[in-house]
Amino acid sequence: MTEPEDVASEVYHGPDLECTVGNLLPGTVYRFRVRALNDGGYGPYSDVSEITTAAGPPGQCRAPCVSFTPDGCVLVSWESPESSGADISEYRLEWGEDEESLEAIYHGTDTGFAIRDLLPAAQYCCRLQAVNQAGAGPYSELVLCQTPASAPDPVSTLCVLEEETLSAHPDSPSVCLVLNWEEPCNNGSEILAYNIDLGDTCIPVGNTTTHVLRDLLPETTYRIRIQAINEIGAGPFSQFIKAKTRPLPPLPPRLECAAAGPQSLKLKWGDSSAKTHAADDTVYTLQLEDRNKRFIPIYRGPSHTYKVQRLTEFTCYSFRIQAASEAGEGPFSETYTFSTTKSVPPTIKAPRVTQLEGNSCEILWETVPPMKGDPIHYVLQVLVGRESEYKQVYKGEEATFHISGLQTNTDYRFRVCACRRCVDTSQELCGAFSPSAAFVLQRSEALLPGDVGSLDDPKMKSMMPTDEQFAAIIVVGFATLSILFAFILQYFLMK
Template sequence: MFKVIKEFINNNCLLGPADVPLMSPSGTLPPIYLPPGYMSQDKYLKAYDNCHYIFRITTIRGSAHKTVSEVVSFTTPGCKPDPPPAPKLINRSKSSLNLQWKGSNDNGSKINGFLLEWDEGKGEDFKSCYMGTMKQYKILKLNASTKYSFRLAAKNNFGLSDFSEIAVFHTSGTMPPTPLPPKLKEAGICTLSLEWCAPSNTTPNDSLTYVLEMEEAGSELGFKPKYNGEDLSCTVRNLQRSTTYKFRIFAYTLEGRSNPSGEVKYTTCPDKPGSPKKPYIKGKIYAHKVKIGWEPPQDNGGTYISSYSLEVSENSDVNSWNIIYNGTTKEFLYDHLKPGTTYKLRVFCTSPIGQSQPSDILTIETPTLSPASCHPPPLNGEAITRDTNIKCEGNQNDKRRHPGSKVRCTVSKLISEKSSFWLKAVKMLGESGAHSKKCETAPVPSPPSQCGTPVVTCKGPTCVVVSWEIPVCNGAEITDYRLEWGQAEESMHLIYTGSCLSYELKGLIPATTYFCRVQAVNVAGVGLFGGTGRVTTPATVPAVVPMLYEVENKVPAKLASSCIAIKWEEPDCRGSPITGYNIEYGDRKILTVQRVTECLLKNLQPDTTYKIRIQAINHYGLSPFSQLIRTKTKPLPLDPPHLDCVVYGHQSLKLKWGNSSSKGLLSNLISYNLLIEDRSGRFSIIYHGPCQTHKVNRLSEYTQYKFKIQTCSEADEGPLSGIYTFTTAKTPPATLKAPKLQHVNSNTCEVKWESLEPIKGDPIVYNLQLITDKGTDLIYKGPNTSFSFSKFVTNSHYRFKVCAGRQYQTSAGIQELWGPYSPSTLFSPHKQHPGPGKGGGRKGRNSPSEEKKVKPRIEISDDTFILFLVMGFALVAILCAVVIQYFIIN
């Protein structure tokens, strides 16, 4: 025999040594060996509150000797319940929250109540809002769109448990009002900073988020979201300068999205213009003047050019620049120049935004003037001069240029190098004088000669190199070459100005013919264009597909969950016909199609987002992939829900389907089609909508009806369910009027009631009930419409009420369907009293037929009594109000 010590129970300890077979509430566990002393057995001996345990000890002496003790049992004490789980929300509205919860482990004492506390929507201390035995409670008179916190505790005879985790729920609210259009806070070159206000008439607890949408004016691509968040301002970046954009904004809450605000247009700022091209010389350079021209910049910054400024630096002084012209024209006659002087010129432009950078520098040198005439040499003697000889020195050769008697001559066909002249006089007799002093001079330079035809060499489908030879400079060094280029010989444009003898062009179109020509420039002017060069770039792979998009409503509804229809525009073939396309989608899957511009991707996964891009194929290879698009397949059609009939009526059936817990989440996404079989055997739709219950009316009694149901979602209509058959109930008899009573004699009373016609051949029977102080008794059941009641006691109250029943035959036998009971009729028999004394009344005793009849009193129904009571209270209230009004006025 061993003992269980009470103070050790909570410590899960037993006193050993022994083998203890322990029987726990969860089943039999293996024996626990207890060595001498106390031993804790947390693994096997877990003492539960208010649980009954049974022990016995087996003493082992060797392998064959065992002694089993008597059984000892004990029960652990109970305690307060475990904390219950947090309450759950089963329904909500703008002014109420309906909560439900489950009980927790009672720990040996039945839970007899729950305490629900809340913070009243203030986020402060918790206060009690419900105390009772129910596991559901509806909190009323709440504020819309407000957060409320709840916690729950369970109570038993040992006390109140710890509170559950805090559950937070929100009451529903209205859709947010339409916000005002966003306002422009600051406009930049590539950015627009916008701000907006929260919509009016919103509650402080509304958690508002905003979606800002933008559309480029004139793009016709629709609005695209640019911001999604809770802030009241946003900066939209990476915009194009001097471009107008349209904006609108939405407000979101937990209840949904507001209507869009009004559309507003804002424009980004323009930028400073780019630098103009290098100025050039128009015509010849003279000793005292030159005409300078220039072209507008390729980048005007998004606005107009208001003026051009021409700067000059004299004698190569790059640190000193003077503005010599400011205006809107693109040429200027620069006069009052110094002969033989070097000038550097550059141009910049100005717009309303600011000033551009200066252009490249143009260097010119004005020519020197011709030297003065030589003085005539002195004459020897008085002989008349017959000839004058002029000798020209150049290139180490002396030549006689002017034998004659004139005193001036013109020497032509001079080269660009320096020349020297001598003069001497010759007499008629042949004598000649001495040479004059040497006179050195140089010819005035002229524009270069015409350039030759440029040589064009292809380096690839999009790159060529144009080279040319140096033409005759005509007395001045060639400073620049101008290369014109174009796809038509009549409309070439300037693409290069510089001193190099070759130029590389990139970014050309393959399989395209181009034309080019070159002219040389020196300080004297611009030479003539040379011959026109021609080249055709070789063919190459196709260009990138310019546009790829999904085609809506192209896929049949039944295939929308596994197919996507796409379409694209055919790119430039680049000189070789396109033979097909590669479509990449999914996990780098490649689909090769012929030369088409649309395709249906099949065998895709439902409700999955796919990234799709495409490349073209020709004889030279594959084009780069197009821009990637993302599109999503539709989910699979949903299976039909289970259909049940929850209320059977004789003329209606109330049907229910689906899971009511997901009704609030999916009501906007899922709808249902309920179908009923008509007389021709075809099923037609009698209900379509998101609700999960429907009452079918105008049915016939005790008739079978067949139904089907299907689910409709964004993936189209799902399959039809199997046939559900439900049968309407039989029509119960109508309510009878209160029975009538007739006193037959002093011991008998006859009860009569109205009769009903058989219902569709089913006979009618009646139940007559007698209600006394002792209770209710059934005193008659049968087809008759009257009953004789006797053995009643005088000065007692009896009530009679009757109901009709319908008898019908089924496979289980005769069944009865009873209608409601009629109003009750009160019967109160009274004891007879003798008439007045002698001389009064009739002689002798009254015969039985002359006895005073006891008239039954018909008691009014409870509903009528309540109606009279309410009317009485209303009348008293009106009278009181009139009296009070009268005294107040007076």
């Protein structure tokens, strides 16, 4: 037998008239010749016969070559295997993430195929098979590859943090927004930074998922989007979100003292009209400075007035106030200082009037002790007859006074008040006048015989009832008459 390379070889030696030759190549032309042998030796070769073997399936393909294009595609190329006596009708390319997930992605006669839409930085494998009319050849060796890294994916979740989270930041919500987002897929390369786009401004930030946008305009709407950046480049921008800054917090109102007392201060601030107060959602915080120079809150609410009580007389107190609304808490005001006043002396009970010899009487009243070192003096006034105004008859530190030159059968009413003379300010603070005490001068000969014992008293008392006692007598009299009339009416009705 002569092989295609013109190499002659003996394929059979024996007595049979036929033989089978194996291990031949498919679709190959072979030349055969034969000669006989006997005791006399070899005879001549016969004529050459050419025989072509039948075609077979293609041989095993070499491992395909995998390359990457700049646009992110994978280009798989290969060489044609031995034809095995028949032309290759198609190539079958299988592709997958591992050998178990291989799927045919190409059938055709080309010796290359581009694969798109693959995941970046992902592991893939492939193998190739050739097919002709005799059948499919064996698969090539499995080829492993990894796609290159790419720019990050777009940020899918971008939001503005709510009020409770914002309170942890010192910035005012009127001029800042706190952004938060989820880190996107980095596509095989670590994210290095982000770009925050505000429309006319692009703000670069580091590898974080939270950022505070500062120096914004109050009560302004912003359109915000973000993109991630890695070593490969910048990924696509996220979807726009809209966020609005809050209005500026209210400024503190002016604090005023509406009324000052010895133990209290009534403070007011802002416009306290009913219409303004109904539409106002502002909350005020009033603070008082303590002895340690620390401000402590004493009131928080929507009111525009507050009365501070249980204070010490003639003492300075410092206050400050803050306004807060939905926009946040505003700054504290400057420190305001107000002083309580000094206490006025208490009201004295009605004086006692005692008739003396002659046309005179003695007026006595209770004393008031000195107040905080300030001396007390008294003012005595009298109302004579039908006069409409009281007249001052005494002013001094004594708690008694003698008055003479009185007229008989004339009504006299005496009242007294205590006055505090402030040593440090030379101010005089007078309390309310006492209830009045009535007095009528009586002649000694007008006394009844039964009152002789009283004549022996040089200071016979002829006190008239006080105003309160006189009113009580009238009330009792009317009540008695009412009861009497009721009994009379009941008596006649029974008859």
